[in-house]
Amino acid sequence: MACADVDMDIHGEDYDWAEPSEDNWNEPHGDDRREPHRRDGRGADTDDWKEPHRGDEREAPVVQHYQALEFVPDEKGPLHDLLQKQPAVLGSLQIMSGLFSVGVGIIFAATQNINDSLLTLFRASHLSGVLFIIAGFVSNLLFKYPGLLSVSLMINCGCIVVAVSAMILMSVDLILWDTRYAEHWGVELFELCVVVLEVLLSAILCFWFSKEKRAKSP
DSSP, X not given: OOOOOOOOOOOOOOEEEOOOOSTTOOOOOSSOOOOEXXXXXXXXXXXXOOOOOOOOOOOOOOOOOOOOSSOOOOOOOTTHHHHTTOHHHHHHHHHHHHHHHHHHHHHHHHHSOTTSOHHHHTTHHHHHHHHHHHHHHHHHHTTTOGXXXXXXXXXXXXXXXXXXXXXXHHHHHHHTOOGGGHHHHHHHHHXXXXXXXXXXXXXXXXXXXXXXXXXXOO
């Protein structure tokens, strides 16, 4: 069998780089690229030569990570520790209990003679109710006006003194109660319980306010 030698190599068209002549030499603009020429003297066709270019290279996005090295605490405002205890809630209870005391005092004044009971004679229910309403409003204003701390402390101390006096008068009334006014006995007993609650609220607020005042004093 006859065998023929076959050239299995892949041949491509060879190109030479044509040096520009001195007459045609200009300053290079951009990249100094030389025009390729074929060995047969013809210039390279557009189809045969393509300008080398980079691939679609995209820069990787830069990701910056920030990590806190130190936690800076928020600046505490005045009376911050005191306001965390919600004194406004106790102040609101003072207002409600004060309104009830004023209402009871009006009922007793309208349905009894002035000498029928000590509560009506000394207007203890009216006075204690008004003071607790004022104390409750001042306690609610501490959030916006911290300078009212001393005022609120004095008002609550006055509320305690007046309320204790009213408790003593009502206790005497309940012991020496006139049977002609039996329907008022239960109302005055309930008023006594409310005044006890008022004293408790004022005592708690006075403790908080005095503690905060000592902490702020140099």
